[in-house]
Amino acid sequence: MKHKTFDRNRLILILLASTSLALLIATIVGLIYFYNRVNDYGPGGNEQINRYKHVYAFIADDTDDTLSNSLYKDLVEYGKANDCFVERIGSGLASNYSKSDLFNIAIYSKVDGIIVQGDGTAATDALINKADKAGIPVVTVLTDNKNSSRKSFIGMNDFSVGTDYGTQIINAARESGKGAGETVSVLILMNSQYSNQNTILSSIQEKVATANPVGPQIKLSTESITSSTAFSIQENVKDLLDGYSTLPDVIVCLSDINTRSVYQCIVESNRVGSTRILGYYDSDTVTKAIERGSVYATFTVATEQMAKFCVDALNEYKEMGNVSAYFSTDYELITIQTLAARQQQGGKGKDEET
Amino acid sequence: MKKLNSYFRNLKLRHKLVLVFLFATLLSLGINVFVYVNLNSILNKMDAVYSSNISLNNISDCLEKIQTSLTGYLETKGTDELEAYYKYSQEMNIQLSNMNNLPTDNTSKLTERNIRKMTENYLSVADAAVLAKRGRNIMEYTKRYEECRQLYDYLNVYIYSLNNEQFKNNSENYQTLMSSIQYSEVLCLSIFAVVSVMNVLLIIIMTGRITMPLTTLAEKANEISDKSPEKVEPLDVRYNDEIGTVTKAFNQMLASIKEYIRRIRAQMVTESAMKEKSLLMENHLKDAQLKYLQAQINPHFLFNTLNAGAQLAMMEGADRTNEYIRNMADFFRYNVKKDNEVVKISEEIGLVDSYIYILNVRFSGEIKFRKVIDETLLDVRVPSMIIQPLVENSVKYSAHDSDEGSDENEIVLSLYKKEDMACIEVSDNGPGMPKETVEKILAREKTGSDHDETKGIGLNNVISRLDLFYDGNEGVDIISGVGEGTRIIIKIPME
Numbered sequence: 001m002k003h004k005t006f007d008r009n010r011l012i013l014i015l016l017a018s019t020s021l022a023l024l025i026a027t028i029v030g031l032i033y034f035y036n037r038v039n040d041y042g043p044g045g046n047e048q049i050n051r052y053k054h055v056y057a058f059i060a061d062d063t064d065d066t067l068s069n070s071l072y073k074d075l076v077e078y079g080k081a082n083d084c085f086v087e088r089i090g091s092g093l094a095s096n097y098s099k100s101d102l103f104n105i106a107i108y109s110k111v112d113g114i115i116v117q118g119d120g121t122a123a124t125d126a127l128i129n130k131a132d133k134a135g136i137p138v139v140t141v142l143t144d145n146k147n148s149s150r151k152s153f154i155g156m157n158d159f160s161v162g163t164d165y166g167t168q169i170i171n172a173a174r175e176s177g178k179g180a181g182e183t184v185s186v187l188i189l190m191n192s193q194y195s196n197q198n199t200i201l202s203s204i205q206e207k208v209a210t211a212n213p214v215g216p217q218i219k220l221s222t223e224s225i226t227s228s229t230a231f232s233i234q235e236n237v238k239d240l241l242d243g244y245s246t247l248p249d250v251i252v253c254l255s256d257i258n259t260r261s262v263y264q265c266i267v268e269s270n271r272v273g274s275t276r277i278l279g280y281y282d283s284d285t286v287t288k289a290i291e292r293g294s295v296y297a298t299f300t301v302a303t304e305q306m307a308k309f310c311v312d313a314l315n316e317y318k319e320m321g322n323v324s325a326y327f328s329t330d331y332e333l334i335t336i337q338t339l340a341a342r343q344q345q346g347g348k349g350k351d352e353e354t
Numbered sequence: 355m356k357k358l359n360s361y362f363r364n365l366k367l368r369h370k371l372v373l374v375f376l377f378a379t380l381l382s383l384g385i386n387v388f389v390y391v392n393l394n395s396i397l398n399k400m401d402a403v404y405s406s407n408i409s410l411n412n413i414s415d416c417l418e419k420i421q422t423s424l425t426g427y428l429e430t431k432g433t434d435e436l437e438a439y440y441k442y443s444q445e446m447n448i449q450l451s452n453m454n455n456l457p458t459d460n461t462s463k464l465t466e467r468n469i470r471k472m473t474e475n476y477l478s479v480a481d482a483a484v485l486a487k488r489g490r491n492i493m494e495y496t497k498r499y500e501e502c503r504q505l506y507d508y509l510n511v512y513i514y515s516l517n518n519e520q521f522k523n524n525s526e527n528y529q530t531l532m533s534s535i536q537y538s539e540v541l542c543l544s545i546f547a548v549v550s551v552m553n554v555l556l557i558i559i560m561t562g563r564i565t566m567p568l569t570t571l572a573e574k575a576n577e578i579s580d581k582s583p584e585k586v587e588p589l590d591v592r593y594n595d596e597i598g599t600v601t602k603a604f605n606q607m608l609a610s611i612k613e614y615i616r617r618i619r620a621q622m623v624t625e626s627a628m629k630e631k632s633l634l635m636e637n638h639l640k641d642a643q644l645k646y647l648q649a650q651i652n653p654h655f656l657f658n659t660l661n662a663g664a665q666l667a668m669m670e671g672a673d674r675t676n677e678y679i680r681n682m683a684d685f686f687r688y689n690v691k692k693d694n695e696v697v698k699i700s701e702e703i704g705l706v707d708s709y710i711y712i713l714n715v716r717f718s719g720e721i722k723f724r725k726v727i728d729e730t731l732l733d734v735r736v737p738s739m740i741i742q743p744l745v746e747n748s749v750k751y752s753a754h755d756s757d758e759g760s761d762e763n764e765i766v767l768s769l770y771k772k773e774d775m776a777c778i779e780v781s782d783n784g785p786g787m788p789k790e791t792v793e794k795i796l797a798r799e800k801t802g803s804d805h806d807e808t809k810g811i812g813l814n815n816v817i818s819r820l821d822l823f824y825d826g827n828e829g830v831d832i833i834s835g836v837g838e839g840t841r842i843i844i845k846i847p848m849e
Contacts, residue, residue, distance in 0.1 A: 013555070013558075013559065016555050019551070023547070023548040023551070024548055024552075027545050027548055030537075030541050030544070031541065034534065034537055034538060034541055048460075049459070050458060050459050050460075051456050051458050052457045052458065052459070053457070054457060055464065055467070076459075080459060085457050085458065085459050085464070087464055092461060092515060092519065093511050093512065093515045094514050094515045095511045101508070104504065104508070105468070105472070105508055108471065108472045108476075108505060108508065109468040109471045109472055110471040110475070112457070
């Protein structure tokens with residue numbers, strides 16, 4: 001009887017001891033979890049902080065522009081790999097600043113270099129000169145400010161781009177079904193702030209003039225979009241196209257925002273197929289439009305290469321004190337055929353030169 | 355572990371209890387300290403959560419004061435404003451030293467760097483404006499002031515934006531810390547629960563270990579009172595504390611009780627055996643005496659009568675008659691006097707001599723009696739009345755039953771020493787006894803031939819008395835056969 005009682009007591013003790021041990025283990029695990037949690041969320045936050053040798057400012061014309069966003073992404077990525085961080089100056093602030101303010105902020109913030117989307121204007125030239133005077137090297141990207149003291153320009157060859165646009169206009173005219181003696185109207189939408197578009201236009205005109213005289217006659221006309229903000233550009237484009245009772249046979253857009261605005265207006269007014277759009281840059285919207293046949297062709301920019309050249313140019317200047325004044329970047333024509341081929345190759349042909 | 359266990363066992367009871375409760379108390383204290391430190395750490399972290407916002411607000415305030423004092427100074431050239439300007443500029447420089455100064459991919463830290471650089475710029479431009487004001491260069495300080503205004507605007511936007519961003523992050527951190535505190539409360543409660551259970555467990559185990567030997571001791575004591583102490587096993591002494599001492603004393607007491615009981619039991623057995631022996635001796639002696647009395651019929655009367663006869667014979671000058679009557683009187687006197695006594699062998703031999711003289715007078719010297727005596731043994735002490743009955747037996751069965759007048763009938767009484775024993779031998783050349791009778795006599799059984807035992811003291815009686823007297827250490831041997839005579843040998847220890 002006593003033996004049984006002893007066994008029962010022992011069993012209870014073992015059970016209690018096991019429970020206590022289990023609770024103890026749970027407590028220790030909980031404690032470790034708790035400490036990790038608290039330490040992760042200290043006052044400094046849980047973000048990992050990497051430090052770099054240089055910080056460069058990137059100033060784009062339009063913060064919503066797909067091209068500039070894509071370029072900035074590549075700039076950051078490549079910059080981090082080369083011990084520098086590219087800051088999109090003015091982003092995340094409670095106020096929107098003009099290019100002039102952004103330049104001032106960059107200068108006052110003593111950045112190590114500025115990558116600016118050039119526009120060829122005198123105002124920007126002055127800003128570039130001011131920065132240069134403050135000891136901050138500036139490189140222009142996409143569009144140049146030749147008259148400034150920028151250290152280098154990184155962008156496509158405008159003349160070459162214009163020639164390729166001309167070729168595509170001729171192709172589109174041929175495919176329009178119009179015969180000799182008939183006129184194919186081509187509308188070229190330009191942006192007043194980008195002076196380099198004049199070079200492209202000249203090149204287009206030159207190419208079209210050398211077109212086969214047997215085919216339909218190509219009549220080029222230009223319209224300039226004066227607004228600089230995204231919202232007003234879209235409105236201006238709509239107003240412009242609404243003014244046409246019959247849409248031009250070919251509409252050429254020389255900027256990403258123009259391309260997207262034109263495409264959207266055509267879709268909204270249910271006039272898809274009544275014109276051929278030659279676009280600029282392969283944003284997702286444009287790529288999808290090409291797949292559907294709503295956009296005839298577009299030119300894409302090799303942003304990764306462009307980003308590399310920008311960062312390298314600034315790093316080289318910081319190290320050597322001088323750098324090449326011009327870096328030519330690649331571009332690619334995208335049509336429904338090349339898109340299919342690219343999809344098959346997994347996008348390998350994106351950087352190939354046309 | 356074993357050492358610890360051994361150490362614990364050897365501790366005093368008081369120290370054990372103190373140790374157990376001290377350990378439990380220290381454990382509780384440790385947990386309390388742990389919980390306190392834990393909560394304190396969280397509270398410190400909570401305090402620090404919004405420190406970045408506070409710091410930014412300070413910078414913003416300081417900047418505003420600098421701007422105000424700068425504006426005031428540039429307007430009126432007031433010394434108070436200038437003093438305030440320098441004071442806040444200094445304060446600002448201190449605050450700036452705590453801000454990030456390096457390029458980083460962390461948005462907040464990068465904005466912090468920009469604020470620091472812009473503020474540094476702002477302060478240097480403001481200094482230039484103050485300097486220009488002192489030089490009364492209106493154009494210069496107006497230009498510098500405008501630059502300051504622009505920087506001030508930028509800085510306000512930057513500080514505001516960073517403040518907002520950090521407030522958002524800090525609020526998230528605050529929420530996390532709040533939930534951590536709740537978690538910590540649960541955790542601390544769990545730890546308390548665990549430790550309390552462990553404490554209770556510990557106290558149960560330890561006090562159990564301390565009181566268990568006491569309980570066992572009490573149970574053993576009950577066992578002793580309930581059943582025979584001889585069946586109770588001693589306790590194991592596991593501890594060297596007070597309980598260990600009590601247990602040892604208990605075991606000693608138990609052993610003493612057992613020994614005492616054993617001794618009493620042995621004593622009782624011995625006493626009982628002795629009592630039984632004594633009773634048997636008495637019984638046999640009484641039996642012998644009865645038989646003797648029956649045989650002799652009032653020996654006192656006979657003895658007195660015979661003495662009177664002896665005196666008469668002496669007066670009459672009848673010497674032989676006198677001798678005869680005197681021997682008879684000695685014979686009867688010995689019987690009267692020596693009953694239940696230890697006597698010397700010489701006295702026993704004297705009795706035999708008297709007996710033979712009487713018989714030879716009676717039977718006209720027919721009985722041939724010879725003695726071979728080792729005189730060194732004459733003082734050996736023996737129970738009375740052991741030789742005469744043997745001689746009487748021989749007389750009865752040899753001399754008496756043999757042919758009348760035969761010269762060959764002889765009774766020999768020998769006393770000699772053999773193997774440290776005094777040997778009394780009575781031999782005759784009579785008809786002897788059958789082997790069966792001899793075996794029965796030696797086996798102390800009653801023999802059929804003792805039918806006339808009332809006339810003499812029987813051999814059986816002698817042997818029984820010798821057995822009782824010597825506890826069986828004596829030896830009785832009967833060598834006899836039909837027609838071979840009889841030798842009765844009694845071996846007596848000489849001490």
